[in-house]
Amino acid sequence: MEIVANIIKKFDKDGLMQNYAKVLPYFRKYWFRTLLALGLAIPIGSLDAIVALSLKPYMDNVMIDKSFHSPWYIPVLIIAFTSTQGLLNYLSTYMNAWVAGKVTNDFKRTLYNKLMHKDASFFDSRTSGDILRWFNNDVNSACGNLLNNLKTGISRVFSSISLVLVLLYNSWQLAIIAIIVLICAVIPLTKMRALIKSITDKSESAGGKVITAYNEAFAGNKVVTAYNLYNYQNSAFNKNLETVFGLNMKITQKTGWLSPMMHIVVSIGIAAVIGLGSYMIVKGQITGGNFVSFITALIMLYTPIKLLGNNAKNMQNALLALERVIKQLDANPKIKNKPDAIKLEGLKNNIEFRNVNFEYKKNKPVLKNIQFTVQKGETFALVGNSGGGKSTIVNLIPRFYDVKSGGILIDGTDIRNFTLESLRDNISVVFQDNFLFSGTIRQNIMLGNLNATEEELQMAIKESYLDGFIKTLDKGLDTNIGERGVLLSGGQKQRIGIARAFLKNAPILILDEATSALDNEAEKIVQQAIENLMKDRTVFVIAHRLTTVRNADRIAVIKNGQLVEIGNHEELIQIEDGAYRHLYESQFANSETVVPV
DSSP states (O other): OOHHHHHHHHHHOOOHHHHHHHHHHHHHHHHHHHHHHHHHHHHHHTTTHHHHHHOOOHIIIIIIIIIIISSTTTHHHHHHHHHHHHHHHHHHEEEEEEEEHHHHHHHHHHHHHHHHHHOOOHHTTHHHHHIIIIIIIIHHHHHHHHHHHHHHHHHHHHHHHHHHHHHHOOOOOHHHHHHHHHHHHHHGGHHHHHHHHHHHHHHHHHHHHHHHHEEEEEEHHHHHTTTTHHHHHHHHHHHHHHOOOOOOHHHHHHHHHHHHHHHHHHHHHHHHHHHHHHHHHHSSSOHHHHHHHHHHHHHHHHHHHHHHHHHHHHHHHHHHHHHHHHHHHOOOOOOOOOTOOOOOOOOEEEEOOOEEEEEETTTEEEEEEEEEETTTOOOEEEOOOSEEESSHHHHHTTTOOOOOOEEEEETTTGGGGHHHHHHHHHHHEEOSSSSOOOOOHHHHHHOOOOOHHHHHHHHHHHTTTTTHHHHTTTTTGOOOGGGGGTTOHHHHHHHHHHHHHHHHSSSSSEEEEETSSHHHHHHHHHHHHHHHHHTSEEEEEOOOOOHHHTTSEEEEETTTTTTEEEEEHHHHTTTTHHHHHHHIIIIIIIHHHOOOO
């Protein structure tokens, strides 16, 4: 087996056979229809020879001998065979479309599941255009064209074989010339992949930026309007379009010469055949019927060859798309379960950060030797200047990212030893901007616990102070909120996020600046909902609101990725020239200053 594998590897330097082998299991469920769709291409191609072959007796009997007796059936046979070929072609096309559609959906299901399990760092370095291109557009291109390419290839192969047989039947001498010309025309196609691969990759990347621009025009329409960014956005969009245009033109420059060259090579072949054929007719070596049949078969053989330049480019694009699909299928998330991972059964004692170091980019540390312990039921606040690493610390707890060194322990066990599902089942997160899915209020809250009872749902709504707002809506909980909750205010979105966390009822709660983007009135009611949510939970809170920080059991001051102070409000405020006291005096104290009317 190893010898066979090495042989395949030697002749399959680009890995195409390996890629096809990885794709084949997706066709296994539909093997009968797949084989039928491809199998029908054999008679479809082979029947091309019938017309050319039938011309010999027709020409010899009618055009030369002036006889109507022998070949009367030939027109009927041509119609019958052509009709049969058309019917088979329709059936093959239908089967192709059916199988391709099913396989495309199966691919998308697998890739979507892969996408859902990608770690946060994957999304940090990609755009929405990249995601849409890799996980949707490439699948459509690869699967949609894969069977069509195979069908076309099989049909062309058997068409060529049958037509070459017709050539040999009529004149082996002329056939040798035709085959030599055919080989000369096809050889340049072997270089097609190398010609377009690097440019195609760049073109696809630029195309992803165009898609991203459309997504940003939708999601950021208010910012564009508020700041009059029309010209700026149009300029950036036009630049991307010009880049795509330039790359497409480079592909055309490298491949556009193939079709004209094939026309020239083919015309040379036809001219040579006509010249030699005329001589052979005069010498009586072949009949006029042989010659007409030969020329017809030759033209039928060469006609698709002349178009192979464009077809080969499309085929290579499909194969390159398939490569990208396979790359995503083979990719594994960096953050995953250990083979012997255990289930986390709630928080019993404490959560410990033990000499935690972390970096997003290599050799650019974000957290440096962070060390503290949070007891069960404790509210632990993180404060510090923006960019200091507060959000990074809390993002490490549910393993959105993994530490570079050190460890985070729950009840003495490193969180990397727990299954991801059980770890995250024990953690609720309320973000600064809670993402809401298109759908209803009920659907968005129920995401916290899809199996929650109506009583539990209503309790979550009440504790989040959503009940009054929901009563004002005609459809109540079943009101559609639009994509990303566009029809709701910031405070309403946050309370839905809080209700979602209530419904999840996890023992560990992370509040990542949950009120910082709200106005005073909205912040007040959201803060009340948060205080309800914090009861009887172990809480990590990043907040600008003074009362939340002051009431925390302990406060950690993070500065430039380091823990510089830790203690409660009273302890920290007493430290002369302390980091917390400086923050309090410059930020928190000012927030409580009463401005006289």
